Amino acid sequence: MTTATAPAPTTGRSDATPQGVLRLGAGSGLALGVVLLWMSILVLLPLVAVLVTSATDGVSGFVDTVTSPAVAASIRLTVLTAAAATVVNTVMGTVVAWVLVRDRFWGRRLLSLVIDVPFALPTIVAGLVLIALYGNQSPLGIVLAQTRWAIFVALLFVTLPFVVRAVQPVLEELERDVEEAGASLGASRAVIFRRLILPNIAPAMAAGAALSFARGLGEYGSVVLISGSLPRRTEVASARMLGQIENDNLAGASAVATVLLVVALAVIIGLGVVQRRTARRG
């Protein structure tokens, strides 16, 4: 292809610039401006407002809010449950992805579709679905209503697809002959998985886990009904924030929000580091 009539960009870092990529012109510059404006109006500015509002009562106000018993309990509960659900679903999600990619059995396609359900389902519906099964009139006699287990199960439900869909493409790309090579060199199945496969899917697992955790931290709709939102017992952070908003305590809600944002950011960055580290060795 030698039709490069467009000016190739010459701005410094050119090693990754494919041929034909453009510099911003009038039209595209305008488009970029509009896009940035929209993002600012919609996302950036409001989030900044949250950070700013959390400091309305100063640092002491912030700390007071965040350390008050009900709030602290809700944050702790949310972080721990989200972490627990993420750990379980990282393992189970990998297992499910493995079975989807490597196994052939009747109903496999169906299984794949079912895995998408939690992602496509409105969160409130997920909550009602869980109530139907684990609520007070549970047909199985398993009543989880108003317990912490309910929250855990709800988070398992909504975060299931993330790790599965993150790991699946990587598993599909893995060449089978690598495993056969391992076998021919004397490695047992466990060793093959641990030393040959795991390093290759670890970055994807980390990515899926990050999304899973962030989702779990912020989950509201699926959790609020079945947990009963009992303060200091089964109230998650998002429910607490909603309560604060309805009580017009916007500063308090912002404080909690800021804590959650920081935790989410920290975990995402942390897992991003894990992802890059494990990917670099490959």
Place this chain on the structure above:
Amino acid sequence: MAELTRPTALGAPPAAGQPQGPGASPGRGASGPTRWVLRLVAVVYVLVLVVLPLVVMVGRTFEDGLAAFVESVTSPEAVAAVTLSLQVAVQAVVVNTVFGVAVALLITRYRFRGRGVLNALIDLPVSVSPVIAGLALILVYGRNGWFGGALETLGVQVIYSVPGIVLATCFVSLPLVVRELVPVLDEIGLEQEQAGRALGANAWQRLWRLTLPSVRWALAYGVVLSLARALGEFGAVRVVAGNVLGSTQTMPLLAAQRYADLDESGAYAISFVMVAIAILCILVVALLRPRDHR
């Protein structure tokens, strides 16, 4: 923000599987008992976690008979909720699609300072709790918000009314179209557009005749994802709409309301409608999937 490999949200990614047949060893996945154990564990886990609750809920929905269900779903408040949900969803999807296409093109076809930052920021809404999203919007557009005063003088009410719901829905579904388009745009590369430019097509023509048609399935995919998300958003809308009956109640809000009012079967009824829509979306996406890669 660390750059995450973002999974294709709905459905398995349309990667070409490995061909079967001579050469595919049976020791591929796992041998004998291990394979059965894994298969069993995976299937049982998904079954118990996802299918069982769904089945029970569907059973509950029709507990009182089909007539009760129909009545519940066709009551004025239900109809209003469905209508509102659809209106909001369509608006949000349109906005997100335009935004998504623009951003995807900017990220893949241009180079500018801050491109990487933009790329990372796109993912932001997905990591944020919907309640926080609602809160954030209230802080800026609510009556006492940063722009609240200005908006009020203009006679525009955002929070506690439909525009607010649309905004909140846009917020939570912001990345969905972009993330579907970017990998596909990267994959098809720039050659087509270069050829188009050499043949004299201007930017607009290239967009309509070359670029968009080649990503149409990924675009459709992203639109359906967006739609599913928009219809189902609860937390952010709950904050922003204030839960006032009738005028600003979407389907999810109605379901929550009915449950709070101890009308469980009513809540299940409207939920069933949402489940049906969600499953429809999944099926459409599953059908679109094979066409995603040429």
Place this chain on the structure above:
Amino acid sequence: MGIQAQHIVKRFGDFVALDDVSIDVQSGRLTALLGPSGGGKSTLLRVIAGLDHADSGTVWIEDREATSLPPQARDVGFVFQHYAAFKHLSVYRNVAFGLEVRKRPKAEVRRRVTELLELVHLDQFADRLPAQLSGGQRQRMALARALAAEPKVLLLDEPFGALDAKVRKELRDWLRRLHDEVHVTTIFVTHDQEEALEVADELVVVNRGRVEQVGSPNDLYDRPANEFVMEFLGPVTRLGGQLVRPHDLDVFADARPGTVPARVERLQRVGFEVRADASAGAERFWLQLTPGQVEALELSPGSPVWVRPARGAATIASSASATPADRAPEGAFDRASAGSSS
């Protein structure tokens, strides 16, 4: 000793990949399984390695029955067409893998890996990742890796199929020399007859799940057992109801006993040979001549000639109506697009 596969049958659904195949490879020899794509040779190799299970039949490796052993227990080294490199491990760690899995002491591992890397001339690249190597280098690494744990048997599945022609030739020679040094019982699979003829001590021609012939390269070339083997291993042409090699035809300017009269249709100089298309009545065939012959006989399009197979030339009665007369043997280049599975 060596490798024996006896009465192997392997089906994939309705497709019979191996139909009662038996081979016997002597210890220390370099044997080629040669045949067209889809013929079953890779399947046979994988059955020997334990990567596929035969429906019936037995496999013996160095006097031990290996039929029901998993690949881990068979002590074979396997080299794959697409290298199967462990992408996330360095060249050193790749080669060391088999030894580390067997929990050998570090010092021994280091010694052996260094030795092998020197053998394959990759000692400079020990710390590189496979992605940083060329195809040929990766395959050499794969060979070193397979040899590291001193396997009883080395199996190579179209090892040079993914490489380009020049590298293929180099590695081919190199493999031969390696074998001469290391003397491990080796079986390699290829669809390239030139490669097989050049490298192997012994050929096993496999077609459609059956063994067509076994023998040394010269045996197979000079005394093919049937049409298929003859066609597969070298150029053929049909004259008077027989298949014969175009360079095995004697040409005269006048009638001699046993000759068939023919007319030269076309002469084409190809390098140091001349290909002469001719017709004998309705039958068309071709001859491979030297420029010297052409000059001596003063041949040109239209010249009458008298042709007969040379004394001692391989001939096979051919019943096929579809004449292969115009076909040069399918070489590696033609095969390249026919896929790699067999």
